[in-house]
Amino acid sequence: MVQDPLYGVVVPLPRSHRQRMGCRPRGRTGGRTGENRVWNAIWPTMKYSMDTPHDGSNRLTDAEMKGNFDANLARLTAQRCRAMGVTAGQLRLLAKRWRKQHAAGTPSDVGAAEVDALVLPHTQDAGSLCPRPYVIRGLWPAHLLRRVHAETIDLFNGYSPCIYVLEPMLDHLIAAMHAHDLTAVLDDDRVVILVGSDLVRRLETILDDETESVSLPKYNMALPSGLSVSGETLDAMISDLDQKRTQRTVQLHQQAESVYAGRDRAWWVHRFAQALNGDNGRPLRVLIPVSRYSTYVRHSAGQLSRALERLGCETQILTEPNSHCVLPASAYARAFVQWQPDLVCQIDHLRHESRGLIPLNVPHWCWVQDRLSHLFNPIAASKVNELEMVLGLGADLLVRQHGYPANQCVPVLNGTDTQVYSPEPLPEEALRPHRCDIAYVCNHSEPAEELPNSLINTIANDEQERAFLVWVHDLLAGIINDTAHEPTSRIGRRRLLKIMQSESKGRFTDDGLNQVYDFFCLPLFDRMYRHQALRWVIDYCEKNGRVLKLYGKGWENHQLTQPYACGEVENGRALRAVYQAAQVNLHVSSFGSLHQRVFDGFASGGMVLCRRTVADASYALFQQALRASNELGRRHFRMHETKQFRHQWEQVHGAGSSDRNPNRPFDLERGPWHHFLRPADPCHFRSYSQLAGSIEQITFRDEQTLGQQLDRLLDHAETRGRLVEPMRKRIVSALSIDVIAQYALTRYQRILHPEAGDDEHDSSSVSVETGTRLMMQE
Numbered sequence: 001m002v003q004d005p006l007y008g009v010v011v012p013l014p015r016s017h018r019q020r021m022g023c024r025p026r027g028r029t030g031g032r033t034g035e036n037r038v039w040n041a042i043w044p045t046m047k048y049s050m051d052t053p054h055d056g057s058n059r060l061t062d063a064e065m066k067g068n069f070d071a072n073l074a075r076l077t078a079q080r081c082r083a084m085g086v087t088a089g090q091l092r093l094l095a096k097r098w099r100k101q102h103a104a105g106t107p108s109d110v111g112a113a114e115v116d117a118l119v120l121p122h123t124q125d126a127g128s129l130c131p132r133p134y135v136i137r138g139l140w141p142a143h144l145l146r147r148v149h150a151e152t153i154d155l156f157n158g159y160s161p162c163i164y165v166l167e168p169m170l171d172h173l174i175a176a177m178h179a180h181d182l183t184a185v186l187d188d189d190r191v192v193i194l195v196g197s198d199l200v201r202r203l204e205t206i207l208d209d210e211t212e213s214v215s216l217p218k219y220n221m222a223l224p225s226g227l228s229v230s231g232e233t234l235d236a237m238i239s240d241l242d243q244k245r246t247q248r249t250v251q252l253h254q255q256a257e258s259v260y261a262g263r264d265r266a267w268w269v270h271r272f273a274q275a276l277n278g279d280n281g282r283p284l285r286v287l288i289p290v291s292r293y294s295t296y297v298r299h300s301a302g303q304l305s306r307a308l309e310r311l312g313c314e315t316q317i318l319t320e321p322n323s324h325c326v327l328p329a330s331a332y333a334r335a336f337v338q339w340q341p342d343l344v345c346q347i348d349h350l351r352h353e354s355r356g357l358i359p360l361n362v363p364h365w366c367w368v369q370d371r372l373s374h375l376f377n378p379i380a381a382s383k384v385n386e387l388e389m390v391l392g393l394g395a396d397l398l399v400r401q402h403g404y405p406a407n408q409c410v411p412v413l414n415g416t417d418t419q420v421y422s423p424e425p426l427p428e429e430a431l432r433p434h435r436c437d438i439a440y441v442c443n444h445s446e447p448a449e450e451l452p453n454s455l456i457n458t459i460a461n462d463e464q465e466r467a468f469l470v471w472v473h474d475l476l477a478g479i480i481n482d483t484a485h486e487p488t489s490r491i492g493r494r495r496l497l498k499i500m501q502s503e504s505k506g507r508f509t510d511d512g513l514n515q516v517y518d519f520f521c522l523p524l525f526d527r528m529y530r531h532q533a534l535r536w537v538i539d540y541c542e543k544n545g546r547v548l549k550l551y552g553k554g555w556e557n558h559q560l561t562q563p564y565a566c567g568e569v570e571n572g573r574a575l576r577a578v579y580q581a582a583q584v585n586l587h588v589s590s591f592g593s594l595h596q597r598v599f600d601g602f603a604s605g606g607m608v609l610c611r612r613t614v615a616d617a618s619y620a621l622f623q624q625a626l627r628a629s630n631e632l633g634r635r636h637f638r639m640h641e642t643k644q645f646r647h648q649w650e651q652v653h654g655a656g657s658s659d660r661n662p663n664r665p666f667d668l669e670r671g672p673w674h675h676f677l678r679p680a681d682p683c684h685f686r687s688y689s690q691l692a693g694s695i696e697q698i699t700f701r702d703e704q705t706l707g708q709q710l711d712r713l714l715d716h717a718e719t720r721g722r723l724v725e726p727m728r729k730r731i732v733s734a735l736s737i738d739v740i741a742q743y744a745l746t747r748y749q750r751i752l753h754p755e756a757g758d759d760e761h762d763s764s765s766v767s768v769e770t771g772t773r774l775m776m777q778e
Contacts, residue, residue: 138226252333423605485654579606
């Protein structure tokens with residue numbers, strides 16, 4: 001290999017082929033009358049000896065060459081031919097002449113060994129999940145193009161970078177089309193092949209797009225056939241375009257700042273009131289930036305957009321225009337200049353993460369849907385300004401643990417779009433492919449045994465830390481396999497941190513142990529928890545002849561789950577069909593059952609059976625504790641003082657668990673259930689039992705209760721219907737995306753204008769007596 005002047009690599013070919021391909025063949029260069037200038041400029045006679053024997057050649061027959069060419073030509077659209085500067089007819093004519101000169105067959109393995117030995121530069125670039133495009137100077141032989149194409153497909157949730165091929169001589173294209181099957185490459189619109197002269201200028205024309213919908217290339221690799229295309233000229237052109245884009249972004253950003261100058265809190269109070277309170281104002285404009293290289297988040301953004309539009313708002317989803325580029329900075333500024341949104345809604349991102357792309361005086365919502373490290377920390381909390389609202393899962397936790405402003409954090413659950421997930425039965429042709437006894441929709445297919453190494457590599461800095469994390473893994477495995485107690489009762493933060501602190505012997509700081517808990521213990525335990533339940537389900541189906549279908553990424557890659565894998569299922573109508581077609585839909589998560597898939601399933605009229613966690617049962621346990629407290633006439637008591645509470649405790653935590661600490665004190669106004677003394681927030685429940693009323697018939701605890709529930713539900717449509725309909729009604733009335741969007745708009749108006757009054761309850765002033773009255777009302 002030879003280093004190219006531009007940050008690229010030259011792939012060497014055997015000496016004889018470098019000599020033959022590095023110079024232009026002799027012969028006539030004219031063409032037929034009427035052919036265009038580009039065609040005349042690159043017409044070759046191709047008389048150099050490609051059929052000369054060489055070591056390692058793999059010669060193709062005439063029939064194989066013609067078959068390759070015809071298949072490749074069929075993929076060349078008129079648009080692609082125009083970009084090359086030729087027509088399909090001209091390619092056929094030239095190919096016919098070329099085959100006459102190469103009756104002995106052309107070698108198909110020229111340079112294959114050298115290309116196979118290369119390390120593609122994007123694989124060594126850890127700076128981005130979505131690496132920028134390639135430029136390949138030279139087309140023959142096509143091994144390099146085929147390899148780069150194959151190894152850059154779907155690098156991250158559908159992202160595939162563009163590939164630009166600059167080939168000065170048309171004969172190299174003809175040779176490649178005969179020697180290689182390029183159908184996959186030519187079918188892919190991200191591959192742009194330019195042939196002929198002035199290639200750098202022609203590439204510049206493609207890249208010089210004001211909307212910046214095409215990313216600028218970063219990686220350059222050159223074959224000997226493309227060395228006449230100057231690497232320095234190419235580098236200078238890309239650098240000039242980059243500067244031009246930067247200047248354009250700065251100008252747009254300055255314009256955006258001027259548009260919003262002077263719009264203070266008072267201005268926004270008036271604007272929101274005008275738009276939302278029936279003052280005949282212009283509808284509220286909501287900008288929703290979201291990456292197309294996400295899965296669930298992109299789906300959630302679409303749901304939020306539709307809900308806001310049904311409430312009379314105008315929305316615009318800001319995302320990448322295609323799967324070959326990353327959203328440029330100018331796209332934000334252009335949206336603020338041209339569309340002038342009144343509100344920006346982002347999922348799992350605060351304003352400060354945009355690094356100045358979102359003006360500081362534009363109202364902003366961050367909807368937290370995942371527990372992510374860049375949100376759950378005090379530094380992020382310090383970045384929240386007065387025009388921001390943080391809503392979603394864990395909003396109250398952000399306040400208590402990380403110091404987010406309490407009046408700007410609104411706990412809500414991820415709602416369901418009842419327009420999409422409707423109980424109206426889909427036609428049988430939509431349901432038939434998904435008919436089964438049990439369906440499970442989940443992307444967590446990687447077995448728990450394979451997950452620790454990838455997690456350890458992201459946390460551990462040395463062998464001692466690796467050994468500690470292996471010890472933590474074994475601890476969690478012991479907890480998950482202890483069938484005497486509900487596993488989730490034993491991974492509480494305080495308890496587990498205390499155990500880890502003792503074992504770590506100072507190798508981790510308190511912050512470090514919190515990181516271990518959040519980003520090692522929780523995801524690893526959740527994977528163990530899911531796959532343990534899945535093994536129970538598989539055993540049940542095999543013993544009872546039941547049909548199980550697994551939907552999601554990767555189930556087909558593992559021996560245990562491969563027989564049941566059914567591929568991915570799209571959110572929306574297809575997922576609704578799964579919920580309606582299966583007799584029972586399974587949901588398992590160690591974080592609890594207050595999950596959007598559960599809401600979607602019930603809203604669709606499907607039966608959802610969840611593995612119960614302590615969090616799911618906590619509200620029922622709190623109710624029993626409150627009754628016991630009232631019977632004793634005081635706010636605190638000990639477990640041995642009331643048989644009913646001890647019985648309820650053992651139902652949740654396992655038989656015998658109350659005997660381990662019978663004198664454990666319970667103080668309802670200071671204990672772990674204190675938040676239940678507050679009235680339930682709209683669009684938010686703190687426990688699955690608080691939503692469902694009773695979870696005994698819609699959850700299972702262990703393998704035995706799973707079998708009992710499945711025996712009761714399968715083949716008994718009336719039983720399922722009696723359970724589904726009440727849950728569906730509760731979810732639709734409290735957790736539809738329309739209800740949540742309306743509530744969020746109302747709460748945000750209060751944040752903008754706190755003087756108007758806030759009817760939120762102060763949890764610090766709520767007593768046991770108030771909690772009893774609230775429970776009586778429920």
